[in-house]
Amino acid sequence: MRTATISRNTNETQIELSLNLDDYSKIQIDTGIGFFNHMLDAFARHGRFGLVVKAKGDLDVDPHHTTEDVGIALGLALKQALGDKAGIERFGSALIPLDETLSRVVIDLSGRSYLVFKAEFANDHLGGYDTEVTEDFFQAFAFNAEMNLHAEVLYGRNTHHKIETLFKALGRSLRAAVTINPEIKGIPSTKGVI
Numbered sequence: 001m002r003t004a005t006i007s008r009n010t011n012e013t014q015i016e017l018s019l020n021l022d023d024y025s026k027i028q029i030d031t032g033i034g035f036f037n038h039m040l041d042a043f044a045r046h047g048r049f050g051l052v053v054k055a056k057g058d059l060d061v062d063p064h065h066t067t068e069d070v071g072i073a074l075g076l077a078l079k080q081a082l083g084d085k086a087g088i089e090r091f092g093s094a095l096i097p098l099d100e101t102l103s104r105v106v107i108d109l110s111g112r113s114y115l116v117f118k119a120e121f122a123n124d125h126l127g128g129y130d131t132e133v134t135e136d137f138f139q140a141f142a143f144n145a146e147m148n149l150h151a152e153v154l155y156g157r158n159t160h161h162k163i164e165t166l167f168k169a170l171g172r173s174l175r176a177a178v179t180i181n182p183e184i185k186g187i188p189s190t191k192g193v194i
Contacts (some may be wrong), residue, residue, distance in 0.1 A: 047171025075144025101156025
């Protein structure tokens with residue numbers, strides 16, 4: 001089983017995160033930020049990942065540290081769970097609609113960190129969640145997982161829908177990228193490592 005558990009403790013956050021790439025029977029999310037819980041749940045369910053997150057952060061300041069540090073922990077867990085990446089598809093993409101909104105996420109588990117993020121949010125807050133930290137989460141995740149991650153809201157009006165489609169597309173594209181293909185022998189790269 002491709003699994004990893006990460007503990008991240010700083011002066012700002014305390015995070016325990018477990019990721020299972022092959023068994024999604026256990027999804028439990030508690031970050032103290034209701035909307036962020038909803039997004040991580042959507043990511044895990046649509047990506048078919050087991051994900052347990054227990055995060056305590058300085059929410060009296062704002063949700064930035066908690067959101068970003070969960071992204072760091074999730075990226076580190078993905079990198080660890082993938083191991084040498086032998087036999088994985090490596091690439092994944094998804095277009096996800098939600099009513100008037102359409103978003104696209106494209107991933108390359110290349111071992112190189114890069115983020116392209118194109119989204120504008122008319123609403124600054126959704127409950128206790130600052131919408132601008134969405135990009136910070138994606139950045140932290142991409143850089144710590146060492147992946148190329150391109151995320152874009154193609155069109156839409158509702159801020160909730162825009163962010164939700166990004167998280168669902170992240171889950172679906174990552175599911176495609178981490179899938180083991182028995183036809184792929186070894187590492188899927190001309191370099192021999194990723």
